[in-house]
Amino acid sequence: MTPLSNSIDHLTQTFRESGLRVTHQRLEIYRELMEARDHPTAEQLYRRLRGRIPTLSLDTVYRTLTTLVTHGMVKRLETVESQARFDTTRQRHHHIICKRCNEIMDFHWPLLDETPLPGEVDSWGRLDGVNVVVYGVCARCLAGDAQPT
Numbered sequence: 001m002t003p004l005s006n007s008i009d010h011l012t013q014t015f016r017e018s019g020l021r022v023t024h025q026r027l028e029i030y031r032e033l034m035e036a037r038d039h040p041t042a043e044q045l046y047r048r049l050r051g052r053i054p055t056l057s058l059d060t061v062y063r064t065l066t067t068l069v070t071h072g073m074v075k076r077l078e079t080v081e082s083q084a085r086f087d088t089t090r091q092r093h094h095h096i097i098c099k100r101c102n103e104i105m106d107f108h109w110p111l112l113d114e115t116p117l118p119g120e121v122d123s124w125g126r127l128d129g130v131n132v133v134v135y136g137v138c139a140r141c142l143a144g145d146a147q148p149t
């Protein structure tokens with residue numbers, strides 16, 4: 001797999017290709033999300049960015065994420081939590097979510113990605129993506145269960 005470039009030039013290009021106006025704040029929000037491994041909420045992103053961008057508002061983070069979702073650059077993850085979690089769509093991957101600690105881990109499933117969809121799905125309409133979400137309880141939480149309280 002080729003490493004993804006996080007350079008400003010490369011990101012600017014990505015924005016242009018998606019038909020998006022490039023602003024400093026948009027770039028920074030997208031880059032922060034790209035480098036995050038924990039699928040943060042909008043508020044977490046805001047807290048991480050506000051030291052670097054003092055003029056940033058939480059509202060801007062929300063609006064930017066919504067715009068990026070609309071343009072297919074960011075994915076809003078469906079979780080059981082009240083706050084949405086976000087991820088970039090640059091690398092195709094699937095998710096496994098711990099129902100206890102809400103950790104979201106990425107995993108790759110090339111075999112599935114190459115499998116054609118059943119005919120009735122294929123003819124349904126325009127398909128934008130296939131993502132698998134696996135739910136369960138992670139090993140750390142399971143280990144915690146085993147310990148006496």
Ligand SMILES: [Zn+2]
Nearest residue numbers: 098101138141
């Ligand atoms: Zn867990």
Ligand SMILES: [Zn+2]
Nearest residue numbers: 087093095106
């Ligand atoms: Zn992910």
